[in-house]
Amino acid sequence: GTFLEDFIRQSLLPMTVPINAETVKMLKDDDRKVVLAVLQDDSDETSMRLIKILRSAANANHDLVFGYVGVNQWEEFTEPFHDSKSSQLPKLVVWDKDEKYEVVEGLEKLEEGDHGSQISRFLEAYRAGRTIKKTFGRRFPTLLGVNALYILLLLVAVLVVLMFFSGQGEEDRQPTRAHQE
Template sequence: MLFDHGVPLPSEYTDSRKADSLIENLKKLVAPDVSVLESDSSIKSFVEAAGINFPLFIGFGVDESLIAEYGAKYKKKAWFSTAKDFSEDMMVLYDFDKFPALVSVNPKYNEQSVFYGPFEGTFLEDFIRQSLLPLTVPTNRETVKLLKDDGRKVVLTILEDELDENAPQLIKVLRSAANANHDLVFGFVGVKQWEEFTETFDVKGSQLPKIIVWDTKDEYEVVEGSERLEEGDYGSQVSRFLEGYRSGKTIKKNVGRGSPSLLGLNAIYILIFLVAILVALMYFSGQGEEEQQPRRTHQD
């Protein structure tokens, strides 16, 4: 349990215990849900203090009340602020030409986007939720949790090696596809970077790159005739894959053993708990037999 000036915070800290991450996460927990910025200098100070590990949302001319709910809801995942007073220099720096405008900045992946509204209904939250992830997610042990929390299906491209000379060209194509398909998340992972994870999608013996749609749980889909990406015109191939997926030309498969959904920490905790119960039952069963043994001897 964490306390801020003697007052317990509404949620317990369950994130990384590494020194740098711990400090940054704790700074977020004690910060306001939405910071109010009143000058260019305060905007710069806010961005510098936020660091690079979390996305930032800056509402230029956006009323604080419009994003207060989301500032509280996504407090652990992003920084939120509203800028009441700012110069044209800020408009140029953050690439927006009118306001109110909500600017999303993901410094870790050097990405930035602008939302001009509408600020009613689900539009605003959809923009915030989608901006929590980069356009193309490098899938690893840290980001796979973000993918599962997001709730959208993942168009996952499996490469032999993320550092291969052709990888940047393919990732660029995936970024373009992500821009046009916001109902899906686009990710990539290299066999050399995370072999244990990629093996759960039956890549042994497969020609790579391989592209699938993963539900982030126990199933994934391959598109008939478009499962493998040939070197060359990646754009046309990814487009055909998405067309096939949208039209239902898919084959569903089960994720193999070792997936993060099957062997995550929660599953391990449950397994340990069940083993503990079994040991306890065996112990008390043995105690009962020992108590009955003297009685039988006495009766004999």
């Protein structure tokens, strides 16, 4: 039954996955949330140590997928998870693989030191529900929704075309009046 299905599905992905275009597609088929470590560079020595710690956390938490991504490796992907000006890295979030993610207030950024216990406290707080749910915001928020903006642009374009054609009709009629006088 379901135990075997879960085991097989969980075995399809490595315990800790580097996040890239291919693994994001693979994650869409998995219903587990992703504990995502946002790193500055996923190939530097500090990050490699952190990734090893993530692997051991993944061993103990099969109900979650553990992933990591470097800002240097895939900046566009990491942008919604951190503000490049004020955000300190590395940072942990729990991502639903869509437009929502959760942060544990006060425990999202990993300080120098014992990353293992910091990750344990993060997971404890996450499971206890001490999280702040966030949604990816647009880079340039508008008062109108994007669809409303498209409709507005379409209406302006139609008005411009109508004015253009109505203006052309008047120019054609004026000379005929002048000839009649």
